[in-house]
Amino acid sequence: GPSACRGPPVGGGFSRPAFLQLTSEELQLADDHAGRAVQSPRESRRRLPWSTGYAEKDLCFHYWGLFDGHAGSGAAVMASKLLHLHICDQLRDLVDILQDSSPPPLCLPGILPSDALPRFHLEKAVSHESLVIGAIENAFKRMDEQIERERMTRLVAGGCCALAVVYLLGKVYVANAGDSRAIIIRNGEIIPMSREFTPETERQRLQFLGFLRPELLGNEFTHLEFPRRIQHKELGKKMLYRDQNMNGWAYKRIEEDDLKFPLIYGEGKKARVMATIGVTRGLGDHDLKVYNSNIHIKPFLSCVPEVRVYDLTQYEHCPDDVLVLGTDGLWDVTNDREVADVVKEVLMDYEPNDPLKAWAGWLQCGGGPCCPKCPVLPTCCHHSLSGYSSHSLPLSCLKGTVSQACVPGGGAGCCFLQSTGAGRRGHLRVMCSSHLPTGPPMGPTELDSTP
Amino acid sequence: GPSACRGPPVGGGFSRPAFLQLTSEELQLADDHAGRAVQSPRESRRRLPWSTGYAEKDLCFHYWGLFDGHAGSGAAVMASKLLHLHICDQLRDLVDILQDSSPPPLCLPGILPSDALPRFHLEKAVSHESLVIGAIENAFKRMDEQIERERMTRLVAGGCCALAVVYLLGKVYVANAGDSRAIIIRNGEIIPMSREFTPETERQRLQFLGFLRPELLGNEFTHLEFPRRIQHKELGKKMLYRDQNMNGWAYKRIEEDDLKFPLIYGEGKKARVMATIGVTRGLGDHDLKVYNSNIHIKPFLSCVPEVRVYDLTQYEHCPDDVLVLGTDGLWDVTNDREVADVVKEVLMDYEPNDPLKAWAGWLQCGGGPCCPKCPVLPTCCHHSLSGYSSHSLPLSCLKGTVSQACVPGGGAGCCFLQSTGAGRRGHLRVMCSSHLPTGPPMGPTELDSTP
Numbered sequence: 001g002p003s004a005c006r007g008p009p010v011g012g013g014f015s016r017p018a019f020l021q022l023t024s025e026e027l028q029l030a031d032d033h034a035g036r037a038v039q040s041p042r043e044s045r046r047r048l049p050w051s052t053g054y055a056e057k058d059l060c061f062h063y064w065g066l067f068d069g070h071a072g073s074g075a076a077v078m079a080s081k082l083l084h085l086h087i088c089d090q091l092r093d094l095v096d097i098l099q100d101s102s103p104p105p106l107c108l109p110g111i112l113p114s115d116a117l118p119r120f121h122l123e124k125a126v127s128h129e130s131l132v133i134g135a136i137e138n139a140f141k142r143m144d145e146q147i148e149r150e151r152m153t154r155l156v157a158g159g160c161c162a163l164a165v166v167y168l169l170g171k172v173y174v175a176n177a178g179d180s181r182a183i184i185i186r187n188g189e190i191i192p193m194s195r196e197f198t199p200e201t202e203r204q205r206l207q208f209l210g211f212l213r214p215e216l217l218g219n220e221f222t223h224l225e226f227p228r229r230i231q232h233k234e235l236g237k238k239m240l241y242r243d244q245n246m247n248g249w250a251y252k253r254i255e256e257d258d259l260k261f262p263l264i265y266g267e268g269k270k271a272r273v274m275a276t277i278g279v280t281r282g283l284g285d286h287d288l289k290v291y292n293s294n295i296h297i298k299p300f301l302s303c304v305p306e307v308r309v310y311d312l313t314q315y316e317h318c319p320d321d322v323l324v325l326g327t328d329g330l331w332d333v334t335n336d337r338e339v340a341d342v343v344k345e346v347l348m349d350y351e352p353n354d355p356l357k358a359w360a361g362w363l364q365c366g367g368g369p370c371c372p373k374c375p376v377l378p379t380c381c382h383h384s385l386s387g388y389s390s391h392s393l394p395l396s397c398l399k400g401t402v403s404q405a406c407v408p409g410g411g412a413g414c415c416f417l418q419s420t421g422a423g424r425r426g427h428l429r430v431m432c433s434s435h436l437p438t439g440p441p442m443g444p445t446e447l448d449s450t451p
Numbered sequence: 452g453p454s455a456c457r458g459p460p461v462g463g464g465f466s467r468p469a470f471l472q473l474t475s476e477e478l479q480l481a482d483d484h485a486g487r488a489v490q491s492p493r494e495s496r497r498r499l500p501w502s503t504g505y506a507e508k509d510l511c512f513h514y515w516g517l518f519d520g521h522a523g524s525g526a527a528v529m530a531s532k533l534l535h536l537h538i539c540d541q542l543r544d545l546v547d548i549l550q551d552s553s554p555p556p557l558c559l560p561g562i563l564p565s566d567a568l569p570r571f572h573l574e575k576a577v578s579h580e581s582l583v584i585g586a587i588e589n590a591f592k593r594m595d596e597q598i599e600r601e602r603m604t605r606l607v608a609g610g611c612c613a614l615a616v617v618y619l620l621g622k623v624y625v626a627n628a629g630d631s632r633a634i635i636i637r638n639g640e641i642i643p644m645s646r647e648f649t650p651e652t653e654r655q656r657l658q659f660l661g662f663l664r665p666e667l668l669g670n671e672f673t674h675l676e677f678p679r680r681i682q683h684k685e686l687g688k689k690m691l692y693r694d695q696n697m698n699g700w701a702y703k704r705i706e707e708d709d710l711k712f713p714l715i716y717g718e719g720k721k722a723r724v725m726a727t728i729g730v731t732r733g734l735g736d737h738d739l740k741v742y743n744s745n746i747h748i749k750p751f752l753s754c755v756p757e758v759r760v761y762d763l764t765q766y767e768h769c770p771d772d773v774l775v776l777g778t779d780g781l782w783d784v785t786n787d788r789e790v791a792d793v794v795k796e797v798l799m800d801y802e803p804n805d806p807l808k809a810w811a812g813w814l815q816c817g818g819g820p821c822c823p824k825c826p827v828l829p830t831c832c833h834h835s836l837s838g839y840s841s842h843s844l845p846l847s848c849l850k851g852t853v854s855q856a857c858v859p860g861g862g863a864g865c866c867f868l869q870s871t872g873a874g875r876r877g878h879l880r881v882m883c884s885s886h887l888p889t890g891p892p893m894g895p896t897e898l899d900s901t902p
Contacts, residue, residue: 093702106678108689108702124678124718126691126700133699141696208656212663227557227575238559240577245592245755248584249577251544251559267575304696 059095062167063087068180068327070277072158075147075284079162083283086142087166090135098128098169132168133307136175140283144303148286159285162305163194163325170313172323175305177281179328184310185340186321192336193308193323197281199264199271206273206280206300207244210263218295221274222260230259263300269332273300279328281305510546513618514538517631519778521728523609526598526735530613534734537593538617541586549579549620583619584758587626591734595754599737610736613756614645614776621764623774626756628732630779634787635761636794637772641787644759644774648732650715650722657724657731657751658695661714669746672725673711681710714751720783724751730779732756 063084069076097104104126140162147156161178174182176194184191195201203225210216210223217223225242227249238251239258252258266272273280274290274297281302288297322343330339514535520527548555555577591613598607612629625633627645635642646652654676661667661674668674676693678700689702690709703709717723724731725741725748732753739748773794781790 090701104691104700106691107681107685126678130699131701134693134697134701135699137697137699138701205659208659209663212660227577230558234558240555240557242585245753246585246588247758248581248586248588249555250541250582250585250589302696307698 059091059099059168061088061091064165064325066163066180066325066327068161068163068178068329070158070160070279071285071288074151074154074156075158075282076160078147078150078154078156079143079160079283082146083139083143083162083164086139086146087136087164089142090139091132091168094131094135098131104128104131128169129171129309132166132171132173133309136164136166136173136307137304140175140177140303140305144283147284151284151286156284159282159288159301161279161282161327164305165323165325167312170311172310172312173307174310174323175307177283177303177305179279180326181328181331182323182325183336183339184321184323185343186315186317188340188344190336190340191310193310195306196328197302197306198278199266199273199280200268202280202302203242203264204244205302206264207242209300211244213299216296216299217260217263217274218290218293220260220290220293220295221263222257223263224258225262225264226258229261230254232259235259273297277301510542510550510619512539512542515616515776517614517776517778519612519614519629519631519780521609521611521730522736522739525602525605525607526609526733527611529598529601529605529607530594530611530734533597534590534594534613534615537590537597538587538615540593541590542583542619545582545586549582555579555582579620580622580760583617583622583624584760587615587617587624587758588755591626591628591754591756595734598735602735602737607735610733610739610752612730612733612778615756616774616776621762623761623763624758625761625774626758628734628754628756630730631777632779632782633774633776634790635772635774636791637766637768639791639795641791642761643787644761646757647779648753648757649729650717650724650731651719653731653753654693654715655695656753657715658693660751662695664750667747667750668711668714668725669741669744671711671741671744671746672714673708674714675709676713676715677709680712681705683710686710724748728752 065080065083067076067080091098106123106126143162150156161180162175163178163180163182164175165182166173166175172193174193176182177197179196179198180194181196182193184193199206207223207225210221214223223244227240230239235254235256237254239254240249241252241258242249261275263274264271265275269278272278274295276290276297277285277288280300281304283303285301286298289295290297324339324343326339516531516534518527518531542549557574557577594613601607612631613626614629614631614633615626616633617624617626623644625644627633628648630647630649631645632647633644635644650657658674658676661672665674674695678691681690686705686707688705690705691700692703692709693700712726714725715722716726720729723729725746727741727748728736728739731751732755734754736752737749740746741748775790775794777790
């Protein structure tokens, strides 16, 4: 659980870095002496791998989140307070590995040359980037499990779409589970950083599950899709349908079973899973059922985000480039181009040095120790994550900023990622109207990052 | 079955067109008098829908196929002889609907105004294009079922990748089930018309199935992916893994169950499903098992193609634009750009009017009745499909050309879609070397389209 983020790790709570080249017996011993946080390599193994030194540096981590609640505010509020801690928790063991320039070890603890396994002719190379993606994916799973576990004691109601952004080692990771959307506006060009997960975009995954596990449909739904309800008197006629394998449509003779309600039904914003929910990924919703029935929706929902990566070091950025996160409430009434135009218009109203021109800052160079070459978030807004502020992990620590917006009851939310020079903390502008203002933005809303 | 393509339809084998506005009782009656192929609308319903007249025109259909066999030639040969008949069979009932400019009826027979159902506020619009896609998808399923049914009597061995191209009403439909590839080269630009289905590209679908139906893994495989084999002595260590939900990688503690062989294993060309097959879609393979076991591979394979559509009327084409189909044997040793360069080089060696410059013809205007405005395949190579040659369906018929290449034993095959002015039949250049020639192409190979 994320509580591991809050205190110094105890025996078994952390692992020794690979470059110490400990045997399993030595590791066991090191575990038993948890108090001795620092271990040196033995005399005979002093040839440390290249870049071992970097492993002792802090790893800077910045985080933004947007949580759009439905059917109650509990899940959105809880996720906004804890998701970043789960991400920390998943990243913690990777701190050394991510800062080591050699490929991540496939197995931990690493293999000693003397003790080496036979070489495998099929051995997959795994990138550092894919470890961060895996960490974020698993953090969402752990968050969802925690909501499930504690939903009775903490009275966590409903569910939420979660859109989280992690900055780490020069790259921005955008993780989306739901129908919120992130775009980067770079020199007027729009770069989509997410896609929406709805009954329409995930139709085949849901139908495949309903086909393989018909008991989840509770004898009331059919996994087939039809373009409208079928009436009993139409039995024997031919109706258009799609199954889990099809992208096109075809006619089939209507049978008794086809009179059940389609698992996926409706079009666009009206599309629903089992006539109940219009979004297919997110956190929470463990108690959501089909109205007046005992059929659970949760098995059809996924808490796993799709993570897209944007390498900040690969592009030239202007001061007015921004990353925009918005809930469906925003994108329902506007589109990427309109948002880009409004952002441009608004930013033009400010003098280049106006501190309110805050959103312009997020891509400016900070020159922090985490990313010496990469022009990213200003270091002035670095502050230690709660749980990491007062102590270090054995050899390195994660530091960073946390900013988030929570729209507990649903509706339209939009945040412009930004950082000002004004404080030690990242700022986040939250606009809770369903339209973007055409005038200057509201003053920055400083959200407390302490859970 | 495709035999329906070969003879005139009998009672129940066809349906009356919607514009006749027959009630269900009248339809029943019409069915009982199958001999009376022509029905007129009743006096009171003489207001025919716009474009009813077009429904009596022939529908021109052109077809190319490429079949790459493995583990025996049977499936490839059978599919090359019959797949186009299955496609005809699926398209047959759509002939009127596709030529009617109004949206396809959701239900057949159509609803009379007097007899109308209540209007449904949720009613999905289905395009003509998606009916053709559905027809092709279902034709692949029927073909696969036929191979399964007849594999004992016809001695159909092995399986095959199938790449089929259908031209209909101004659009090219490219259907791919396997690891062959189609590209369009338009004025030097490459437009991918397919993607390859391999254990790597379909990993998550396969893992999801293995996760939901563990009995299909026969207690020998795990649905988790690992970057290499795990040895028994590594129990308790941590290993990188991916599950069916993940795109990234993470570490997990190795348990007893993880010592099973991964469902998906190996990288690139060496990736295999259950250590057996490197392609995840296609026809046949019903008897394929994991070596020395009773575990069937077929449940993990899909016979359903992905269909991409290219609207010929939306683009300007030069005489040297071509559509290239190739098996993996071709694409393993070359890439899209090299193929485009070779094609350009080869075509330059011909005088514009050289009949051997055949492949240049495929996008030229035919001015046929099927597509009055659309500059497509020359009508000179129209000929009736077998089964449709000697008689008409009640109100309309499908006509067209069939060309195909079959690489029964696997290996490299490459066809350039083309049509010459030389004969009544479409031609197909088949190069069975694993390299594209840098000199002029071999003479066109005329393949008989009669099954």
